Amino acid sequence: MEITCPRCESTFSVEAKALQQHHYQVKCGVCQHVFQVNPDDETSAAGAHLGQRLGRYLLLLIIFLLILALIGQILWSTGVYSYAANSAPIRRAMIQSANTLGTQISWPGPNRExxxxxxxxxxxxxxxxxxxxxxxxxxxxxxxxxxxxxxxxxxxxxxxxxxxxxxxxxxxxxxxxxxxxxxxxxxxxxxxxxxxxxxxxxxxxxxxxx
Missing domain, CATH: 2.60.40 (Immunoglobulin-like)
Structure with missing residues (x-):
């Protein structure tokens, strides 16, 4: 489990069994402060830290998806996808994706050349x-x-x-x-x-x- 020093706020991992053997009394390896650990408080703090990390990961995922959507919109509005479609594998993948979504690809116009x-x-x-x-x-x-x-x-x-x-x-x-x-x-x-x-x-x- 992770514990945090109340003086310098350094965080480090220790085994629950070792804490029990030392009656939940530990010494900070950074500031040498000796303090008593409350297992219940540390468990709650660990859960809070995990929630914060998951929240950050979720936020990063949302930002990544928004960037992908923006790139896709730019490629679609500029018709760049029609150049990539010259490649048969890419064109097949595009058409299969459109079929899966129940739509059709809107190839660019007006027709020229x-x-x-x-x-x-x-x-x-x-x-x-x-x-x-x-x-x-x-x-x-x-x-x-x-x-x-x-x-x-x-x-x-x-x-x-x-x-x-x-x-x-x-x-x-x-x-x-x-x-x-x-x-x-x-x-x-x-x-x-x-x-x-x-x-x-x-x-x-x-x-x-x-």
């Missing part, structure tokens, strides 16, 4: 059409998938319709939109819809999303 690599129009039955192609994210970080806009024009080049398609409509595997648009990795898209009718001209563009 994206381009259509190529696109092809195929005529279908019933005066419909299908547009296929690839698009690429040229940024150095993972972004949210854009909305694809298709502008239909007549033989005179005048627009007759503006159609918009979300990632879930043009990706072969709609669930891939959750993983984000990877950097420098061309992605196939396919647009087939009753709204996409045969026209004299088609213009495919990527719309920036907030």
């Amino acid at each position: 994206m381009r259509i690599v190529d696109s092809h129009v195929t005529a279908l039955d019933n005066h419909l059409a299908e547009i296929t192609g690839k698009m690429e994210n040229l940024a150095g970080h993972v972004q949210a998938y854009p909305v694809i806009q298709v502008t239909l024009s007549n033989v005179y080049g005048a627009p007759i319709a503006h159609l918009q398609f979300t990632p879930k409509e043009y990706l072969a595997k709609p669930e891939e939109s959750i993983s984000g648009f990877l950097s420098h990795t061309p992605v196939q898209f396919s647009i087939k819809s009753p709204k996409l009718i045969a026209a004299a001209g088609y213009q495919v563009t990527l719309l920036s999303q907030p």
Whole structure:
């Protein structure tokens, strides 16, 4: 147990058995003061000291967690996490964590530095059409998938319709939109819809999303 000298307040540990053998009378090794020890008082003091230490540890833990939360908020607000997500293991860990929490990762936008690599129009039955192609994210970080806009024009080049398609409509595997648009990795898209009718001209563009 720990005892404290009443004169110099030095604290040191002694065995309870040794105290009993010396009838609870001890001599301070610092100031040489001889005093009587009350076992009950020392036990209460030891409990108080333990409570103080636990309180300090709890306070340090709370401060540590607050610092971690602040760092996380800074990383989230600045979109730094989208650069780290270029690493497949980190991205998988992020997505698994989000799934565990029952949420989805909000990949940064507006979408910039994206381009259509190529696109092809195929005529279908019933005066419909299908547009296929690839698009690429040229940024150095993972972004949210854009909305694809298709502008239909007549033989005179005048627009007759503006159609918009979300990632879930043009990706072969709609669930891939959750993983984000990877950097420098061309992605196939396919647009087939009753709204996409045969026209004299088609213009495919990527719309920036907030």
